[in-house]
Amino acid sequence: MSASSELDDAAPAQSPRRSSRWLQRFVLVTLGPILAALVVSGIVLLLFGVDPLEYYGYVVRRGLLSSLGLQQTATRMAPLLFLAAGLIVAFRAGLWNLGVDGQFLLGAVAAAALAPSLVDILPGWAMLVAGFCVAALVGALWSVVPALLRAYQGVNEIITTLMMTFLGVSLANVLVKLVFLDPTTTVPQTRTLPVPDRMPRLFDTTISSGMIWGILAVLAVHLMMTRTAFGLRLRTVGANPHAAAHAGLNVPLLTVAVFAISAGFAGLAGASEVLGVTGNIQADWNPAYGLMVIPLVFLARFHGVGSIILIFLYSTLLIGAESAARRVGVPQDFTLVLVSSLLILLALAEWLDARRSWTES
């Protein structure tokens, strides 16, 4: 999978012949794998004696068509969107930031530690802004070691970011249990940000406004990577670091910048969850969103709008599946099977597509 965006080139064309080619390709590369993954996972459901149509129907009704479900789906999107924004930057620049979960958690802890103590000092909006800024800073700091090792020593960032995630998860736990523990409750958790002080909700719904900021973040990142000189530099580094160095780009510096931006967004994701939804962090909390968003961003081929759509679908699936676990009796783990088969089939479809265009030319 190359870092160049294929969907950019595949914009609807004028001539009818080209647009029919585009449709063909859309069906083959996007719609086909999704349907095939639903069928494959449906067969898995059948093997366990569950009617797939009933299950899928329930998930759609609960996650998408019910008012409460739709609001939960939209709220769940917020942290996933911020994570996607960070991953798009890193992946387009050819860097594997697989440590977003650690950056996410530490950002969340920073926001949870700071916000309740600022409530009485700062006006509401300033407290929220401060929370987000500190979370981004802490997230970015957590990527400094992998970034420097990658930039100046050439150490593979997959390993270092994974290590930093394991470290970060434990460190977040230490901080929650020992340093920022709320002394007034018996539950091990940080101090709670009162509901009125959290991020505003949209209109008369329960949807957190974090979703809007998340969408803006993804779009901003997408435009930065595709429409600005800075984005072009980053993509050049991603496509061929040696060529980029020959073209006079400061590759190590850009590498560190990419890590800081990517991890900063992961920190924002943590803050959006704490300041918008939970209000505090309980001991041993680790939703591990990162490992799921990584494949989604891949499925979207690092495209911003594609990522937003997939995250919406994935949130629907998550909310629907959470409820289906209780009502239909299929554990939530089934979503992993669905995402896994989708990833593999999508990669296969891309392979078929590459072969097809190779034989045609």
Place this chain on the structure above:
Amino acid sequence: MEALLTAAFLSSLLTGAIVAGIPLLLAGLGEQMSEKAGVLNIGIEGMMLAGAYLGFLTAWTSSSIWLGFLGGIAGGILVAALMALLCVVLRLNQIVIGIALTLGVEGMTALLHHFQFSRTYPRLPAPDRVDLPFLTDIPVLGPSLFGRHPLVYLALISVLVLAFLYRRTNLGLTLRAAGEKPAALDVAGGHVIAIRSAAVLFTGGMAGLGGAYMANIGAGLFIPYMTGGAGFIGIVLAMLARGRPLWVLAGALIFGAALSLTTALQVAGSNIPTDVIQMLPFAAVMLVLVIWGRRARLPAALGVGYERGAR
């Protein structure tokens, strides 16, 4: 400090280092083979989990722990076969497929567990041990080191076998060529795809065996997500070992000891929080990378699919 050096503490630390270290050793040795041949096998976590599930299932239904280990190997190889087909033969992205396979196995085994075992939670009886005569009677060291399941000794022997294979045989050279310069191997008449596929299958078998050890000997039962990142630690061990099986062994024991330090400290009555101790092995790895990072060398063609005749 004196309390830390009691026989009970040392004994539980050593036992823990071995019980937690053997799965890491098997995973690390397996990953090392894939990496030598040029495949970055991120799916190893899924292979371990598949081995843990199938290993437990076979051991439980056949009431034979050895058949259970074979089941574990089969489970790992099953996932590895998919990985070999998708990543080596079709050259799909190794990281995407690796993550996808891990997620898929996590989901499948959790579902299987839910529909099969979630009501009964079956447990295996305690495994047999081989007590090496006389050696077991040494205080502290004896029961920890020499009273273990035979698989432990097999795993230790495999370290030496692999070290010999890599250093002294043609096959070892062929493996390295597949990872360093696949095109050269191809020209010399070697079969890159076959070598790499075999290496991935070997990784699957070792990882599956490691998973089965976790389920059948470490825990005595299967729990969803029970490998908990052991496969990822295996990847790190393989990368740090720079192709040397003995280094994987050293790393696995250190990681195993650190992972089990919590239990040992509880035995010794210390109250250092577990989360702090769990950070130690990872912090140690980062420190090693910061100091010797520049020397951590990986095969040149690692992660790059080989296509004959491609420019």
